[in-house]
Amino acid sequence: MIGIIGYGGYIPRFRIKVEEIASVWSADAKSIKSGLNIEEKSVPSIDEDTATIAVEAALNALKMAGINPKEIGAIYVGSESHPYAVKPTSTIVGEAIGVGPEYTAADTEFACKAGTAGIQMVMGLIQGGYIKFGLAIGADTSQSKPGDALEYTAAAGGAAYILGKNGVIAEIEGTFSFSSDTPDFWRREGIEYPSHGGRFTGIPAYFKHVVSATQGLMSKLSLKESDFDYVVFHMPNGKFPLNAAKILGIDAEKLKPGLVVQRIGNTYSGSSMLGLAATLDIAKPGQRILVTSYGSGAGSDSFSIKVTDLIEEKRNKTKKIQDYIDDKEYVTYAHYTRLRRGI
Amino acid sequence: MGYESSVPLFWRLIKPRYQLIGNKCTTCGNTFYPPKFLCPICRKEGKLEEIKLGKTGKILTFSIVRSAPTGFEKETPYPVAIIELDDGPRLTSQIVDWKEEDLQIGRKVEACFRRIYTDGKEGIINYGLKFRPI
Numbered sequence: 001m002i003g004i005i006g007y008g009g010y011i012p013r014f015r016i017k018v019e020e021i022a023s024v025w026s027a028d029a030k031s032i033k034s035g036l037n038i039e040e041k042s043v044p045s046i047d048e049d050t051a052t053i054a055v056e057a058a059l060n061a062l063k064m065a066g067i068n069p070k071e072i073g074a075i076y077v078g079s080e081s082h083p084y085a086v087k088p089t090s091t092i093v094g095e096a097i098g099v100g101p102e103y104t105a106a107d108t109e110f111a112c113k114a115g116t117a118g119i120q121m122v123m124g125l126i127q128g129g130y131i132k133f134g135l136a137i138g139a140d141t142s143q144s145k146p147g148d149a150l151e152y153t154a155a156a157g158g159a160a161y162i163l164g165k166n167g168v169i170a171e172i173e174g175t176f177s178f179s180s181d182t183p184d185f186w187r188r189e190g191i192e193y194p195s196h197g198g199r200f201t202g203i204p205a206y207f208k209h210v211v212s213a214t215q216g217l218m219s220k221l222s223l224k225e226s227d228f229d230y231v232v233f234h235m236p237n238g239k240f241p242l243n244a245a246k247i248l249g250i251d252a253e254k255l256k257p258g259l260v261v262q263r264i265g266n267t268y269s270g271s272s273m274l275g276l277a278a279t280l281d282i283a284k285p286g287q288r289i290l291v292t293s294y295g296s297g298a299g300s301d302s303f304s305i306k307v308t309d310l311i312e313e314k315r316n317k318t319k320k321i322q323d324y325i326d327d328k329e330y331v332t333y334a335h336y337t338r339l340r341r342g343i
Numbered sequence: 344m345g346y347e348s349s350v351p352l353f354w355r356l357i358k359p360r361y362q363l364i365g366n367k368c369t370t371c372g373n374t375f376y377p378p379k380f381l382c383p384i385c386r387k388e389g390k391l392e393e394i395k396l397g398k399t400g401k402i403l404t405f406s407i408v409r410s411a412p413t414g415f416e417k418e419t420p421y422p423v424a425i426i427e428l429d430d431g432p433r434l435t436s437q438i439v440d441w442k443e444e445d446l447q448i449g450r451k452v453e454a455c456f457r458r459i460y461t462d463g464k465e466g467i468i469n470y471g472l473k474f475r476p477i
């Protein structure tokens with residue numbers, strides 16, 4: 001059985017409230033908050049980027065896995081904000097956590113689902129017998145044009161998953177993907193901020209892919225909505241995942257533990273992976289979790305994950321997602337601008 | 344602090360800088376960081392072994408940098424402290440994620456992975472360890 005043997009997250013400490021951003025643009029904070037179902041978002045410090053977030057998350061995952069890092073045979077880091085245009089983030093992570101040099105590594109890109117694509121790649125290498133353990137990370141420090149609607153949600157954070165066959169805390173029962181060429185969100189090389197298709201990002205993009213991948217997974221594994229105790233969907237805001245659940249006939253309560261977006265914003269490649277980590281933090285042995293990521297451009301990876309007895313003893317070895325959510329310091333818009341421009 | 348932007352030097356220091364790898368003299372039992380080529384106490388009699396140091400320690404002394412050297416201007420004000428690791432060695436490092444009340448002698452800190460220095464817009468990004476209050 002292939003599964004998660006350790007996981008960990010990282011969220012920078014700074015937060016900015018929707019009210020603080022709205023006041024700068026003379027916008028109505030109340031309607032923005034209810035429209036996006038979000039309170040505040042995380043902001044990286046001046047010396048934090050996707051690599052530093054990935055390293056911190058990976059160290060937490062390694063602590064839980066309790067393995068010698070030299071046994072990790074693959075590292076994939078998914079992000080749309082890799083610090084270098086050319087030079088991998090994955091080798092920085094490998095060196096910082098003591099992996100290698102005998103391992104394969106690559107950075108993956110697919111908007112917000114580059115991290116879950118990495119999980120699938122690691123699953124394949126383990127299944128094929130090429131590696132014993134593999135590490136997949138989704139991390140981002142997302143950028144938004146000042147004044148753009150994205151400014152309320154574009155946040156920073158990441159999560160790391162070590163997969164293997166021994167010491168599994170949650171079995172990955174299966175995965176199913178759904179992809180198509182849909183230009184809902186993009187950024188050209190050398191351009192600082194991304195562009196998006198406004199309302200076009202909804203029905204034909206997010207909902208079509210999330211719903212299709214989820215339905216595909218359930219029919220492939222002969223499972224139905226009621227077989228899942230918890231559900232995590234990619235969280236571009238606090239509304240979309242709840243609407244996707246409604247379309248699929250899933251009880252909104254099942255999304256609650258993983259709906260981290262309200263307190264930290266959209267962490268892009270980190271989003272669904274942090275939601276899963278927050279859910280694993282509270283799930284009981286035997287419970288089943290459905291996770292579906294979404295990446296613009298567009299595609300979704302869906303997973304069925306079943307928690308094992310081992311989770312109880314292993315998950316207390318590392319910091320919980322809730323610990324990171326609670327450990328925060330608010331910044332003003334001026335301070336926020338200084339932090340974001342610093343890099 | 345003497346951060347060099349020379350790529351080969353940066354590369355040679357990656358391992359000790361990323362992972363807090365120091366060394367220990369098995370003759371006298373002292374640990375060193377950064378790793379030494381020769382035990383300063385035992386000289387030729389010393390036998391040095393590479394060890395991974397623990398990430399926690401405490402602040403021995405600190406000062407707040409308000410007028411920073413080139414490359415660090417955007418980070419001011421920031422504290423720089425001499426930290427004594429629980430494993431023994433002392434080192435100088437920037438303190439991050441701090442509040443006024445964290446800046447105290449004896450305050451417990453732990454290492455975290457951060458950007459140290461960026462060589463302009465086109466150069467290499469130097470990563471390494473800084474310390475945060477715990």
Ligand SMILES: [Zn+2]
Nearest residue numbers: 368371382385
């Ligand atoms: Zn000695």
